[in-house]
Amino acid sequence: MSKVELNKESGPREVFCGLTSIVWLHRRMPDAFFLVVGSRTCAHLIQSAAGVMIFAEPRFGTAILEEKDLAGLADAHEELDRVVNDLVSRRPEIKTLFLVGSCPSEVIKLDLATVAEKLNKRFLGQVRFVNYSGSGIETTFTQGEDGALKALIPLMESTEDEKLLLVGTLANNVEDRFKKIFNNIGITNVESFPPRQSTELPMIGKNTKVLLTQPYLSDTVRDLKHRGCEIIYAPFPLGVEGSIKWFLAAAKAFKINELKVHEVIVPFANRARQALEKHTKILRGKKLFLLPESQLEISLARFLHNECEMELIEIGTPYLNKDLMEAELNLLPDDTKIVEGQHIEKQLDRVRASNPDLVVCGMGLANPLEAEGISTKWSIEMVFSPIHGIDQAADLAGLFSRPLKRNQILTSKTLATH
Amino acid sequence: MELTLWTYEGPPHVGAMRVASSMKEIHYVLHAPQGDTYADLLFTMIERRGQRPPVTYTTFQARDLGGDTAELVKRNINEAVERFKPKTLLVGESCTAELIQDQPGALAKGMGFDIPIVNLELPAYSKKENWGASETFYQIIRTLLKDKTSEIDTINPQRWKSFGRRPKVNILGPTLLGFRCRDDVIEIQRILSEQGIDTNVVAPLGSSPDDISRLTDADINVCLYHEIAETTCEWLKRNFGMEYTINIPIGIKNTINFINEIHEKLDLPLMNKEDLEHKSKLPWYSKSVDSNYLTGKRVFIFGDGTHAIAAAKIAKDELGFEVVGLGTYSREMARQVRATAKDLNIKALITNSYLEVEDAIKKASPELVLGTQMERHSAKRLGIPCAVISTPMHVQDVPARYSPQMGWEGANVIFDDWVHPLMMGLEEHLIDMFKHDFEFVDGHQSHLGHTAKKAPDFKEEEDERSNFNIQKEGGVIWTESGKAELTKVPFFVRGKVKSNTEKYAISKGLPEISEETLYDAKAFFG
Numbered sequence: 001m002s003k004v005e006l007n008k009e010s011g012p013r014e015v016f017c018g019l020t021s022i023v024w025l026h027r028r029m030p031d032a033f034f035l036v037v038g039s040r041t042c043a044h045l046i047q048s049a050a051g052v053m054i055f056a057e058p059r060f061g062t063a064i065l066e067e068k069d070l071a072g073l074a075d076a077h078e079e080l081d082r083v084v085n086d087l088v089s090r091r092p093e094i095k096t097l098f099l100v101g102s103c104p105s106e107v108i109k110l111d112l113a114t115v116a117e118k119l120n121k122r123f124l125g126q127v128r129f130v131n132y133s134g135s136g137i138e139t140t141f142t143q144g145e146d147g148a149l150k151a152l153i154p155l156m157e158s159t160e161d162e163k164l165l166l167v168g169t170l171a172n173n174v175e176d177r178f179k180k181i182f183n184n185i186g187i188t189n190v191e192s193f194p195p196r197q198s199t200e201l202p203m204i205g206k207n208t209k210v211l212l213t214q215p216y217l218s219d220t221v222r223d224l225k226h227r228g229c230e231i232i233y234a235p236f237p238l239g240v241e242g243s244i245k246w247f248l249a250a251a252k253a254f255k256i257n258e259l260k261v262h263e264v265i266v267p268f269a270n271r272a273r274q275a276l277e278k279h280t281k282i283l284r285g286k287k288l289f290l291l292p293e294s295q296l297e298i299s300l301a302r303f304l305h306n307e308c309e310m311e312l313i314e315i316g317t318p319y320l321n322k323d324l325m326e327a328e329l330n331l332l333p334d335d336t337k338i339v340e341g342q343h344i345e346k347q348l349d350r351v352r353a354s355n356p357d358l359v360v361c362g363m364g365l366a367n368p369l370e371a372e373g374i375s376t377k378w379s380i381e382m383v384f385s386p387i388h389g390i391d392q393a394a395d396l397a398g399l400f401s402r403p404l405k406r407n408q409i410l411t412s413k414t415l416a417t418h
Numbered sequence: 419m420e421l422t423l424w425t426y427e428g429p430p431h432v433g434a435m436r437v438a439s440s441m442k443e444i445h446y447v448l449h450a451p452q453g454d455t456y457a458d459l460l461f462t463m464i465e466r467r468g469q470r471p472p473v474t475y476t477t478f479q480a481r482d483l484g485g486d487t488a489e490l491v492k493r494n495i496n497e498a499v500e501r502f503k504p505k506t507l508l509v510g511e512s513c514t515a516e517l518i519q520d521q522p523g524a525l526a527k528g529m530g531f532d533i534p535i536v537n538l539e540l541p542a543y544s545k546k547e548n549w550g551a552s553e554t555f556y557q558i559i560r561t562l563l564k565d566k567t568s569e570i571d572t573i574n575p576q577r578w579k580s581f582g583r584r585p586k587v588n589i590l591g592p593t594l595l596g597f598r599c600r601d602d603v604i605e606i607q608r609i610l611s612e613q614g615i616d617t618n619v620v621a622p623l624g625s626s627p628d629d630i631s632r633l634t635d636a637d638i639n640v641c642l643y644h645e646i647a648e649t650t651c652e653w654l655k656r657n658f659g660m661e662y663t664i665n666i667p668i669g670i671k672n673t674i675n676f677i678n679e680i681h682e683k684l685d686l687p688l689m690n691k692e693d694l695e696h697k698s699k700l701p702w703y704s705k706s707v708d709s710n711y712l713t714g715k716r717v718f719i720f721g722d723g724t725h726a727i728a729a730a731k732i733a734k735d736e737l738g739f740e741v742v743g744l745g746t747y748s749r750e751m752a753r754q755v756r757a758t759a760k761d762l763n764i765k766a767l768i769t770n771s772y773l774e775v776e777d778a779i780k781k782a783s784p785e786l787v788l789g790t791q792m793e794r795h796s797a798k799r800l801g802i803p804c805a806v807i808s809t810p811m812h813v814q815d816v817p818a819r820y821s822p823q824m825g826w827e828g829a830n831v832i833f834d835d836w837v838h839p840l841m842m843g844l845e846e847h848l849i850d851m852f853k854h855d856f857e858f859v860d861g862h863q864s865h866l867g868h869t870a871k872k873a874p875d876f877k878e879e880e881d882e883r884s885n886f887n888i889q890k891e892g893g894v895i896w897t898e899s900g901k902a903e904l905t906k907v908p909f910f911v912r913g914k915v916k917s918n919t920e921k922y923a924i925s926k927g928l929p930e931i932s933e934e935t936l937y938d939a940k941a942f943f944g
Contacts, residue, residue: 012494013477017453039513039542044428045456046584057773061423067543069419070517079419086421103514106480115596137480137514345501364458364470371468 003007004329004336007318008208011343014362015293015378016049017136018144019102023050025194025381026059026146028169031095032198033260035061035087036134037080037110038102043146049380056088059094061087065104076110084119084134088127095196098148128155128198140318142294144215145169149220152201153227156193157204163189164250165229167221168214171386179238179388180303184264184299185247186256189293204229209253211246213237213388215328218321235327236388238296239303239397240272243390245327270388275394279401283308285359286404289350292342293362293379300382302331308397313354316347326367354357358400424772426747426790426810428907430540430550431512431557436593437554437646438508439471440622444558445504446473447495449487449515449522460582462943464811465594472476474498476515476522483518492529493521507531510538512902519612534562534627548645548722548748551593553608553667555622556649563657572659575638576685585684586616588636590662591647592623597809601822606667609825610640613677613686617674622646634658642666643724645748655769667824668728669736669832670700691821698826701835704737715840717810718743720767720785720793721808723751725823727758729788729807732832734762743767745775772796783914786840801913803839807911894923899933918943 019042022034024048035060036042043062050058063083069076079100091357097119099112112131119129132147133139139147147169164187166178175192182190191202206228212221215236225231234249243264289312290297297317304310310335320340322329329338339347349358351374359369359376366376375402387396419768431448434495439461440447448454455475461467476494499507522535523910536557538694541552578585592599600623607617618636619629631686633639633654639662641651649664661683665675674694680689695701717739721730726746733739745767748863752768753884760764767778778797779787787797787804791812797804806815807823822828896904917934922939923931 011477012475012496014455015452016456017451019453020456039427040422040427040429040514040546041431041454041542043422043425044432045453047424048428048456048460058423061421064420064422065543067541068419070543076419083419103453104517106512107483131741135476135480136451137483138822140452230715261795344496360458362455362456365462367462367466367468368470406658418722 003334004332004338005363006340007337007341009341009343009346011341011344011346013140013318014291014344014364015342016362017045017103018134018139018141018147019046019100019136020049020141020380021062021144021148021383022046022100024169025145028194028196029096029198029290030059030196031093033087033091033096035084036060036062036066036098036100036102037105037112038062038065038100038103040064042102042104051103057091059091065108070108072324076108077115077207080110080115081119081152084129088123088405094103094127094413095170096128096130098151099129099131099150100144101110101131101135103135103137106133106137113367117137126303138291142214142293142296143319145214146217146219149217150223152194152198153204153220156201156225156227157203158343159205160207161189161203161205162207163191163202163209164254165194165202165204165208165210165224167224168217169194170213170388174327175385177391181247181264183248185253187249187250193282203241206417208231208248211253212324213251214296215299215324216319216325218319221324229264233324233327235331236296236299237279237366238299238388238391238393239307240269241250241307241331242299242392243388243393244269249327265390272390272393278398279394280308282401282404283310283397285309285311287311287313287354288400289313289354289356290315290360291351291359291361291365291379292318292339294383295319296379296382297360298325298328299336301336302328303393303396304400306331307393308400310358310400313356314339314347314350316342318342348382360400375407377403422770424792426770426772426792427547428457428460428810429513429542430545430547430553431510431538431542432460432553433547433550434508434510434538434540434554435461435471435473435594436547436551437558437622438473439467440624442592442624442626443497443505444472444627445506446471446508447476447491447498447522447526448473448510448512449476449478449491449520450512451514452477452479454512458540460811461594463502464813465816466813472502472504474502478515480788482506488525491520491525495529497527499533504533506534506536506558508536508538508558510540513542514544526530531662534561534928535549549750551646552649552750554640555590555593555646556653556910558622558627559630559633559650562627563633563654566631566634567657568702570634570658573634574659574858575661575683578637578684584614584616585638585686586618586636587638587640587680588618588633589620589640589642590650591641591643591645592620593646594623594644594645595809595811597722597815598823598828599643599809599810599815601820602824602828603825604820605822605825606640607675609614609667609677610680611682612690613688615686625847634660636660636682638662640680644751644754645724654875666724666728666827668725669732670695670698670829671735671828672728672731673698673825673829674936679879698829700736700829703833703837708795709737711835711836712840713738714740715739715786716782716784717786717788718779719807719879720745720747720778720789722746722789723748723755726755727751727807728823730758730762732829733788735834736814736829737833737836739786742784743778745769745778776800783917785911786836788836805835805839894928895930897930900931903933903936915940 043102116129116131130151132151135142156226179190208229210229211232230255232249235245237243237246315338366378369376461471495654509523526535526779592603639651641647641662654660665676667673716731723746730744741762747770756766772792788807790808794804919939
């Protein structure tokens with residue numbers, strides 16, 4: 001492992017909780033509904049993060065706990081039953097209903113697993129119920145997806161077939177592209193998890209080779225291992241080099257010659273590097289500070305340093321799984337400062353002291369930092385935009401070069417004297 | 419337990435944040451788990467604020483729950499006081515912290531700080547955002563002024579005369595994330611200063627704890643938004659005898675009533691009474707001939723209590739609309755909204771469910787919807803023009819330009835905002851004249867951006883919501899002549915004509931609708 005500098009920090013945090021991942025999960029699986037069992041705060045959080053009003057009726061909602069539900073637990077279970085009944089009869093197109101635990105439901109120890117079990121019996125053959133926690137006391141932002149995927153694993157049937165399983169939500173166009181490239185490389189049996197329909201879960205077993213598309217899936221990986229799956233460790237497919245190494249790792253696991261991979265990928269890679277150059281021109285030598293939020297920070301930093309030649313000041317991450325991240329850490333320059341956890345005030349002190357050219361941060365912090373004269377990129381865009389793969393490398397770099405370019409335009413003095 | 423897909427109001431601690439973020443030299447320690455920081459983005463993204471809300475989140479995690487979360491609270495309070503040096507500290511909890519009962523307010527009071535500490539107890543499982551804002555504002559005022567109650571004699575609103583100065587008032591209620599508060603304050607101050615009245619303090623927006631301590635220097639209070647400031651105004655009246663205004667200056671009549679009310683309370687002669695009618699362009703624009711077409715336009719109104727009530731009065735009395743629906747999500751103001759609805763001979767809709775509101779809009783088949791951003795979306799789906807009159811806030815509700823709702827300029831803004839989504843009078847007339855010409859494209863929308871895809875036709879009505887199956891009423895059949903005649907009806911009223919005709923046919927027990935049935939129904943409904 002390279003000699004990166006690992007630090008831990010604790011204190012007040014400025015991050016989303018796991019409920020936020022519902023925003024992209026429900027889009028990935030249009031036949032699923034996500035029912036948060038929580039408070040008005042949970043409902044308000046999701047609608048604020050997701051811009052819910054564009055939907056006639058969204059495929060997620062909150063069963064809001066009220067005072068009378070907190071008085072006795074038996075009531076809360078009955079009430080939840082009633083809400084689910086209403087929902088299922090209103091929305092007959094729902095095939096899978098996720099009961100999502102929240103901070104308040106965890107604290108009052110509402111047993112969603114038992115509720116799900118009962119509902120599964122009652123709605124057998126009609127709707128499947130699974131439960132997981134997206135609570136802020138246990139999960140940060142993207143970890144909500146980890147919980148949701150882990151909850152689906154017991155529903156996946158077993159198979160001996162050899163296959164490549166891509167794990168982690170991908171934009172549909174990126175997924176198609178990946179499958180095509182794998183096909184050209186010679187890996188033809190490729191499936192995705194989560195699938196595009198919640199009912200079309202892939203089968204898994206000891207000949208399933210798992211290739212992660214997202215770095216935040218620690219619990220899912222553990223359970224897939226228990227089911228006998230082989231995990232392919234690799235850097236994540238962000239940027240040209242990251243994606244090439246990712247394809248190579250998969251090819252190696254399938255005993256496909258490296259040359260075959262290069263033969264397929266080189267034309268794509270050359271094209272992508274060319275597209276990347278116009279962004280690198282802007283990003284080269286600029287100082288980058290990443291605040292923790294999505295767990296994508298380390299991979300993004302690796303891409304922005306190695307391919308876009310940015311200087312790394314500090315990489316914040318809410319959580320660091322050294323096994324999954326080892327391949328990434330090895331690609332970082334020595335003495336890169338990584339901070340796991342957060343004390344938001346102390347970290348902002350370091351941001352100001354280090355005079356960065358660009359800060360990657362959450363939406364709550366972006367405008368205040370801009371007002372101090374520091375350019376920012378909001379991190380939530382990384383989980384909403386198609387950024388994976390060779391073809392998207394320039395788009396990914398564009399997310400970071402745009403604020404710098406804009407800053408340049410707005411501070412340009414050419415028109416000022418007229 | 420209540421199933422909520424979308425909510426008009428956030429939890430009460432977000433209301434507290436609105437008050438804290440509106441003020442200066444104040445800090446709010448919120449006992450809350452990871453994730454509750456989402457509320458910051460309401461201020462930094464929607465309001466485009468260049469400062470973080472002055473809030474420290476204790477960020478407790480599951481592993482802290484077994485241990486000493488009270489210690490965590492104290493550590494955060496200490497750090498916040500040391501770092502931000504507030505002149506007043508607010509301490510409270512969000513929904514989850516309420517369950518673990520650390521009582522952070524009491525903890526803070528025992529820590530020996532020499533600044534006032536406001537203990538906020540906002541029941542997250544029964545109350546909502548506006549209540550939280552109101553309670554927070556009230557608790558701040560009470561904490562900072564309670565020692566003065568014995569020192570100060572009852573404040574006579576006419577005392578300014580004997581003090582040998584101009585009368586002065588406090589403007590209470592404007593906050594961040596309140597609908598056009600920023601500009602309403604400017605407009606109201608302008609109106610007051612024209613009348614020779616000074617502003618003592620505006621609060622919460624822009625005020626500091628020091629400003630709060632000198633609220634009692636004013637002669638009366640202006641209660642600008644009942645949702646936020648009424649409790650506070652009542653307390654100031656009870657304890658200091660400070661009178662406060664009831665009229666909300668939205669619309670011409672209300673603004674004039676407001677000015678009269680202030681003058682009466684202050685016993686200040688109103689010098690320019692006749693001028694007031696001409697301060698805004700609304701009365702003339704509404705009277706000008708192009709506005710004839712506004713007469714009897716069916717309008718549906720939904721919003722917070724203050725804005726919904728004001729909108730109903732303006733719609734009826736100043737623009738000559740017919741109000742066919744009125745409702746609010748502000749349960750605290752249900753009584754007043756019901757009273758206004760009663761005056762209009764309609765039944766008020768008090769609900770927090772946007773789907774219920776959308777259904778009510780469908781049933782009322784209005785020609786214009788005045789609502790929140792959610793009603794704007796519902797109206798868009800229904801193909802009905804809409805203007806936004808109330809919170810919850812959207813980035814579009816914080817325009818760069820000066821755009822108040824209150825006072826004279828507010829009335830100008832309202833005229834433009836409500837009338838522009840409609841077809842202009844002359845334009846409507848011309849379309850009616852030329853609609854049979856071959857150049858005329860059915861569904862013509864002139865300058866309007868919205869689509870009229872909801873104009874009903876005889877294809878199976880496709881609803882975006884797969885779960886809503888619109889029942890064909892009683893299965894009445896349209897004959898070819900009936901269908902042909904219906905297509906000649908201008909598209910923007912076709913929906914109403916269709917449903918009225920069907921209603922008529924069912925009530926008369928007719929099995930089918932012909933051309934003549936359509937005219938019978940037209941005559942019947944008038």
